[in-house]
Amino acid sequence: MLRVHAQLTKALDANLEAVHGLPLSHYDVLVQVSNAPDQRMRMCELADGVLLSRSGLTRLVDRMAKDGLLERCACEDDARGSFACLTPAGRARLDEARPTHLSAVRELFLQTFTDDELAQLAGLWQRVLPASAAAGDCGCDS
Amino acid sequence: MLRVHAQLTKALDANLEAVHGLPLSHYDVLVQVSNAPDQRMRMCELADGVLLSRSGLTRLVDRMAKDGLLERCACEDDARGSFACLTPAGRARLDEARPTHLSAVRELFLQTFTDDELAQLAGLWQRVLPASAAAGDCGCDS
C-alpha cells in the first residue's frame, strides 16, 4: 500500500516534468515565490515550501537564477538573509507552464475521483500530517 | 494537495529509514526477494518491484551484495539473465528489521485511521494507478 503510494507520486511527477520543459522542482519554486508578497521569498521559507534542505535550495535557486527565472536580492532588514525574487522571465515561464501542469494533474488524478471522494481523500490525508511532521519535522505547511 | 502527499511520503520514508539501520530501498529489495519463489528474483522484476531503473538496481544490488545481504546467481534458462538471491544474512537482517518497520508504519500511518477509512483509501488509490502507469510506463512486465 505504501508502495502504491510511492509509485503514484513518482509516476505523476515524472509525467508532469516531461510535459513541460520545467523540472517539477523548478515549477514548485516558481509557484511558491509567485504566491509570496512582492513575488519574493526568503531562502529559508522557500526551502520549507518545496521540502528541500537549505543546501539543496541554494543550488536549485542557483540553477534557476542561471536560467533567468529568479534573482537573488539582499534583504534590508537582515543582512545575512537573501530573497529569491521572481523575474519577469520567471513569471512568464510559470504562466506558460501552469495550465499544462494543472491539466496534467487533472487528467492523471482528479479525473479519477468524484468531488466527494476528493474531499474524503483530503480529509484523510490531513490526519497523517501531524504524525509525519513529528517524525520528519518540517516547519512549514501549505 | 499534491504537496501534502509528497511531504507525507517523504517524512514517512525518512523516519523508517532512520529507525533501523537499513536504508528503505535495501529493505524494500529484501522484502521483494524474500517473497519470491526460491528467495530469488530476476533483476528486471526486482527493478519494477522497487521502482528503480535497471542501472539503479544493478548498483543497489551491488551494494547489498557487498554487505552480504544478497548474492548474484546465474540464470540457467537464460544465460544473459541474473538472479538476485537472498542470503541467510539477508534473511536475518530482514527478519530483524521487519517488526521495526511495521510498527513504524503502524504508528505513523495506520494508527490514524479506522479500518473503514483504510479500505476507502486503498480503494481510491487503486483507481489512480492505471493513469499513472500509462504515464510512467515501465519497460518490464510483471
Add this chain to the structure above:
DNA sequence: GGCAAGTAGTTGTACACGCAACTATATCAG
C-alpha cells in the same frame, strides 16, 4: 546456418540531493 532485431544486465557520466563544516550576521548576557 546466419544475420537482424529484441532483451537482460552493466558501465560511464552527469545531476540532484543531504550532511557537515564554514562564513557572516544577529541577538543576547555580562
Add this chain to the structure above:
DNA sequence: CTGATATAGTTGCGTGTACAACTACTTGCC
C-alpha cells in the same frame, strides 16, 4: 562594548539515481 550563542545561507564532499551507450545473449526471419 565584548564575547557567547543562534540563525541564514553557501560550499565541499559523498551518495544515490537516471540516461545513454555498451556487451552478451536470445529469438525470429531468410
